[in-house]
Amino acid sequence: MEARVFEIINTVLSNRSKPKISSLKSEMDLRNDLGMDSLDLAELTVRIEAEYDVDIFEDGIVRTVGEVLKKI
Amino acid sequence: MNLFYHDPNQGVSVSWNTFIDDISNSQTFNPYCSSDSFYQIFKCIVLSMLIQEPIILLDADFSESELFKLTGEKSFSKFNKRIKRDIIPVIKNKAELILSLQNTSVNWDISLYSSGSTGIPKKVKHSFNSITRFVKISERNAKSVWGFAFNPSHMAGVQVFFQALLNGNTIIRLFDLPANDIKRSIKENKITHISATPTFYSMLLPCDDSFPSVLRVTSGGEKYNSKTTSQLSLLFPNAKITNVYATTETGTLLASENDIFRIKPEYEHLIRIENNELLINNVLMGNSDFSFDEWYRTGDIIEVVTNVPLKFRFVSRKSDMINTGGYKVNPFEVEEAILEIPNIKNVRVYSRPNSILGNIVCCDVVCDNDVIDEMWIRTFLQKRIQEFKIPRFIRFVEKIAVSRTGKTKRN
Numbered sequence: 001m002e003a004r005v006f007e008i009i010n011t012v013l014s015n016r017s018k019p020k021i022s023s024l025k026s027e028m029d030l031r032n033d034l035g036m037d038s039l040d041l042a043e044l045t046v047r048i049e050a051e052y053d054v055d056i057f058e059d060g061i062v063r064t065v066g067e068v069l070k071k072i
Numbered sequence: 073m074n075l076f077y078h079d080p081n082q083g084v085s086v087s088w089n090t091f092i093d094d095i096s097n098s099q100t101f102n103p104y105c106s107s108d109s110f111y112q113i114f115k116c117i118v119l120s121m122l123i124q125e126p127i128i129l130l131d132a133d134f135s136e137s138e139l140f141k142l143t144g145e146k147s148f149s150k151f152n153k154r155i156k157r158d159i160i161p162v163i164k165n166k167a168e169l170i171l172s173l174q175n176t177s178v179n180w181d182i183s184l185y186s187s188g189s190t191g192i193p194k195k196v197k198h199s200f201n202s203i204t205r206f207v208k209i210s211e212r213n214a215k216s217v218w219g220f221a222f223n224p225s226h227m228a229g230v231q232v233f234f235q236a237l238l239n240g241n242t243i244i245r246l247f248d249l250p251a252n253d254i255k256r257s258i259k260e261n262k263i264t265h266i267s268a269t270p271t272f273y274s275m276l277l278p279c280d281d282s283f284p285s286v287l288r289v290t291s292g293g294e295k296y297n298s299k300t301t302s303q304l305s306l307l308f309p310n311a312k313i314t315n316v317y318a319t320t321e322t323g324t325l326l327a328s329e330n331d332i333f334r335i336k337p338e339y340e341h342l343i344r345i346e347n348n349e350l351l352i353n354n355v356l357m358g359n360s361d362f363s364f365d366e367w368y369r370t371g372d373i374i375e376v377v378t379n380v381p382l383k384f385r386f387v388s389r390k391s392d393m394i395n396t397g398g399y400k401v402n403p404f405e406v407e408e409a410i411l412e413i414p415n416i417k418n419v420r421v422y423s424r425p426n427s428i429l430g431n432i433v434c435c436d437v438v439c440d441n442d443v444i445d446e447m448w449i450r451t452f453l454q455k456r457i458q459e460f461k462i463p464r465f466i467r468f469v470e471k472i473a474v475s476r477t478g479k480t481k482r483n
Binding site for chain 1: 446
């Protein structure tokens with residue numbers, strides 16, 4: 001699962017020509033470390049929802065990669 | 073207070089005196105105004121008012137083909153004209169500038185493009201009176217510091233600009249900045265007023281900090297989100313939080329403290345409800361390229377809470393327009409752009425509910441070429457349509473679902 005989330009995050013980042021990450025660390029902050037904006041976070045939600053049927057932002061309190069993984 | 077505009081990311085900081093000097097020393101004017109610099113746009117608007125020339129605002133990220141579709145023009149430099157020295161009135165200070173702007177000529181107007189519900193974006197023209205109808209000028213507002221959280225070439229941005237301009241306020245750019253920079257800027261600049269979309273506010277959450285300097289928070293452009301609003305009162309403990317309803321055609325029209333809008337008695341005769349759709353009388357509208365009947369159909373479906381006084385809440389949109397983070401996307405326009413790719417045989421652009429943006433633009437494509445992938449389509453679209461219109465999720469399918477009447481299914 002982690003490998004797939006890593007792939008999804010890199011797809012989202014490269015779709016907007018943002019630098020990809022070389023490894024996934026659970027303490028990484030989606031907004032501040034990965035530079036995701038609202039469009040990116042929305043895309044991340046849709047892609048994860050399409051695969052895992054979970055809306056990670058349903059309660060609006062996801063900050064880090066680790067929190068995303070916990071939701072799935 | 074002497075600071076007019078501050079953009080922490082572009083490193084721009086301009087006092088009111090510099091702003092006045094810059095305008096007074098302008099040598100050329102182009103009625104088509106498009107710029108990445110908010111300051112340039114603000115300067116161009118004010119200059120146009122002082123020299124009584126109409127102005128047309130264009131998004132900085134419109135592609136060449138979008139610009140041509142909208143304006144019928146391929147190049148805009150030919151519209152540059154020199155300004156004669158004596159045309160710009162002599163203005164010594166902020167108070168004189170504001171006074172002069174308040175007496176803007178009836179010949180002046182400002183045009184913006186609304187996303188349009190028929191496939192063709194509409195040019196909507198506003199006079200000084202209609203664009204500033206809801207501007208409140210008062211002593212109390214003289215010390216406001218505005219967090220500017222909209223695109224300056226869109227209706228909401230223009231309205232915030234005029235509210236700040238005519239009160240002689242300071243404008244701090246927050247639009248399109250990372251969440252941490254926004255939070256830092258609110259604190260450093262002691263921002264007192266913010267008007268933004270629910271998406272903008274939800275990007276600030278979760279947040280352990282609070283911003284006591286903020287006294288007014290306005291949220292609009294998207295469906296009211298009660299969860300975000302309740303979290304906002306923790307973020308801005310001293311702020312009055314207002315939810316507004318606005319359109320490019322009318323500007324801000326209604327305000328409420330929750331999701332229920334109450335119509336002021338003086339406006340009641342200008343609002344009508346037909347088959348649950350909100351209709352607005354044309355006296356409240358700017359002028360559009362398209363002529364409206366006496367009543368303008370907003371396409372917004374409402375639910376009446378009480379008839380006397382008239383109170384209602386918004387339920388949904390009647391049209392096919394997709395509202396993604398406050399931006400309206402016309403699925404037909406996006407489909408048309410995708411179908412320009414030779415190997416794409418069919419396409420369906422639709423929205424999916426999304427907890428961040430309200431809705432997200434998605435599409436299904438039928439393609440007979442293995443080389444074309446999601447990235448390829450995205451790169452192609454970047455040259456043709458604005459970023460927010462590009463589907464965030466592209467799926468390759470065998471065939472496109474159609475409804476029983478043969479129409480493409482959009483939900």
